[in-house]
Amino acid sequence: MKTEKIPYKIYLEESEMPKSWYNMRADMKKKPAPLLNPATKEPMKAEELGAVFCDELVAQELDDKTPYIEIPEEIRNFYKMYRPSPLVRAYCLEEKLGTPAKIYYKFEGNNTSGSHKLNSAIAQAYYAKKQGLKGVTTETGAGQWGTALSMACSYFGLDCKVFMVKCSYEQKPFRREVMRTYGASVTPSPSETTNVGRKILAEHPGTTGSLGCAISEAVEVAVGSDGYRYVLGSVLNQVLLHQSVIGLETKAALDKYSIKPDIIIGCAGGGSNLGGLISPFMGEKLRGEADYRIIAVEPASCPSLTRGVYAYDFCDTGMVCPLAKMYTLGSDFIPSANHAGGLRYHGMSSTLSELYDQGLMEATSVKQTDVFEAAEYFARVEGILPAPESSHAIRVAIDEALKCKETGEEKTIVFGLTGTGYFDMVAYEKFHDGEMSDTIPTDEELAAARAKLPKID
Ligand SMILES: *Cc1c(COP(=O)(O)O)cnc(C)c1O
Numbered sequence: 001m002k003t004e005k006i007p008y009k010i011y012l013e014e015s016e017m018p019k020s021w022y023n024m025r026a027d028m029k030k031k032p033a034p035l036l037n038p039a040t041k042e043p044m045k046a047e048e049l050g051a052v053f054c055d056e057l058v059a060q061e062l063d064d065k066t067p068y069i070e071i072p073e074e075i076r077n078f079y080k081m082y083r084p085s086p087l088v089r090a091y092c093l094e095e096k097l098g099t100p101a102k103i104y105y106k107f108e109g110n111n112t113s114g115s116h117k118l119n120s121a122i123a124q125a126y127y128a129k130k131q132g133l134k135g136v137t138t139e140t141g142a143g144q145w146g147t148a149l150s151m152a153c154s155y156f157g158l159d160c161k162v163f164m165v166k167c168s169y170e171q172k173p174f175r176r177e178v179m180r181t182y183g184a185s186v187t188p189s190p191s192e193t194t195n196v197g198r199k200i201l202a203e204h205p206g207t208t209g210s211l212g213c214a215i216s217e218a219v220e221v222a223v224g225s226d227g228y229r230y231v232l233g234s235v236l237n238q239v240l241l242h243q244s245v246i247g248l249e250t251k252a253a254l255d256k257y258s259i260k261p262d263i264i265i266g267c268a269g270g271g272s273n274l275g276g277l278i279s280p281f282m283g284e285k286l287r288g289e290a291d292y293r294i295i296a297v298e299p300a301s302c303p304s305l306t307r308g309v310y311a312y313d314f315c316d317t318g319m320v321c322p323l324a325k326m327y328t329l330g331s332d333f334i335p336s337a338n339h340a341g342g343l344r345y346h347g348m349s350s351t352l353s354e355l356y357d358q359g360l361m362e363a364t365s366v367k368q369t370d371v372f373e374a375a376e377y378f379a380r381v382e383g384i385l386p387a388p389e390s391s392h393a394i395r396v397a398i399d400e401a402l403k404c405k406e407t408g409e410e411k412t413i414v415f416g417l418t419g420t421g422y423f424d425m426v427a428y429e430k431f432h433d434g435e436m437s438d439t440i441p442t443d444e445e446l447a448a449a450r451a452k453l454p455k456i457d
Pocket of ligand 1: 114115270272273274342390420
């Protein structure tokens with residue numbers, strides 16, 4: 001065991017970077033439930049999924065047996081441009097808090113897209129290119145996924161059509177320009193360019209859109225255009241698989257100094273960064289080799305794990321996507337205008353949902369104003385301006401460190417710092433001007449959305 005002081009940043013050599021992704025499902029005794037065809041209620045077959053998604057990604061989606069899947073060399077080379085991401089020992093934060101806890105964060109904001117989403121975008125673009133496709137379609141809410149995918153598509157010379165939730169399109173014009181810089185076309189959703197968009201506009205004139213609507217439009221365009229497939233930036237098993245690079249790097253860095261975390265914390269929107277961060281640790285837990293406390297943090301305004309139900313539901317508002325069994329608030333639930341756009345999704349990855357249901361991880365929800373208080377504190381102490389989504393994890397990491405201060409316990413806390421917040425300054429502005437509110441759905445509102453869940457027997 002090394003005794004030297006742990007550096008502020010633990011980096012890995014190129015040769016120490018992961019060569020395979022890790023598929024947690026392979027080690028789960030009870031597997032996540034399969035995707036169902038909404039018409040037949042039968043498990044989706046590879047051929048059916050192949051109409052929407054790239055073939056190799058379909059294979060990854062359905063594979064719950066293979067623990068390690070090799071990362072193709074082209075993707076590893078791209079990773080080398082911005083990875084390994086640093087694992088930072090938050091010495092300054094520890095000191096400021098006066099806690100005996102040891103705090104580490106894995107920072108994924110060190111690339112132009114500003115978040116972890118590039119880890120999966122580059123993989124999905126690679127497989128689309130390998131299949132000889134012309135391009136891909138997708139949706140983006142806050143804009144991080146669309147940006148990441150635009151970068152990945154331009155790298156492989158693929159066309160990229162992004163449907164951007166209308167309110168973000170209007171509020172974040174610079175995000176849109178970053179995507180256009182990388183050659184993507186960006187359409188505000190709902191739009192007049194698709195059947196589902198026109199239908200939603202007719203039913204809800206003046207709507208500023210939602211992620212669920214944008215997904216429906218992107219799928220419609222992919223299915224209707226020759227040489228195009230649809231790609232998704234979170235929720236799916238394949239995305240968690242690609243994001244396992246975060247956790248594998250984190251574990252390799254910790255292992256270099258024989259550090260064993262007690263608590264691992266991540267924000268959870270669709271579950272991809274958290275699923276990736278925890279993967280090798282959860283693997284050890286599933287195989288009975290080690291134990292960790294794992295905490296998913298979600299916004300109080302969109303509490304799918306903490307207040308949702310575990311049921312089959314649609315992944316999108318237009319009900320064109322397969323049904324997934326997940327913790328969900330109901331695809332009809334439209335979360336209030338929380339500023340953490342990346343966490344405004346009604347459901348949760350089916351893998352994380354199953355792990356949560358088995359009691360292998362915990363979940364908690366936090367209020368928006370408490371999140372921004374933590375974000376600002378962190379920015380001032382550690383220097384990084386965090387994304388609102390990431391700041392959910394910061395909030396809970398600080399709370400856990402403060403508990404250690406009370407008890408005197410020297411726990412090791414690791415959290416995922418998924419991205420930077422430069423495009424979220426309107427949210428910071430609201431916070432500074434005291435204009436930020438906390439909207440928490442009532443039980444009645446949640447019950448109303450739940451009543452519309454599809455009936456599966
Ligand atoms: C998209 C996003 C998230 C949430 O997505 P997950 O799939 O739950 O990881 C969190 N943080 C940032 C910065 C994001 O862009």
